[in-house]
Amino acid sequence: MDNKIKDDNEPQVIFEFEFLDPQQEKIEQYSCCDLCGSEFEFTHVTNFVDRQVEEQKECPSCQIKFHKQLHALQ
Numbered sequence: 001m002d003n004k005i006k007d008d009n010e011p012q013v014i015f016e017f018e019f020l021d022p023q024q025e026k027i028e029q030y031s032c033c034d035l036c037g038s039e040f041e042f043t044h045v046t047n048f049v050d051r052q053v054e055e056q057k058e059c060p061s062c063q064i065k066f067h068k069q070l071h072a073l074q
């Protein structure tokens with residue numbers, strides 16, 4: 001798995017993409033916009049108050065943003 005998002009401070013996260021299409025079960029679909037093929041820009045926002053990690057991914061070309069609430073911090 002080609003994980004380009006390497007961050008030593010990155011908390012443990014569990015990805016839960018319910019919208020994952022079985023026919024699009026490819027890493028490319030996950031990391032690249034399927035409208036224009038651009039690589040998503042990922043941002044992990046850690047909310048220490050709520051002990052939640054939110055992942056935001058954005059297509060810089062289409063200006064589409066996805067927000068996903070991730071695993072609560074231990």
Ligand SMILES: [Zn+2]
Nearest residue numbers: 033036059062
């Ligand atoms: Zn796009």
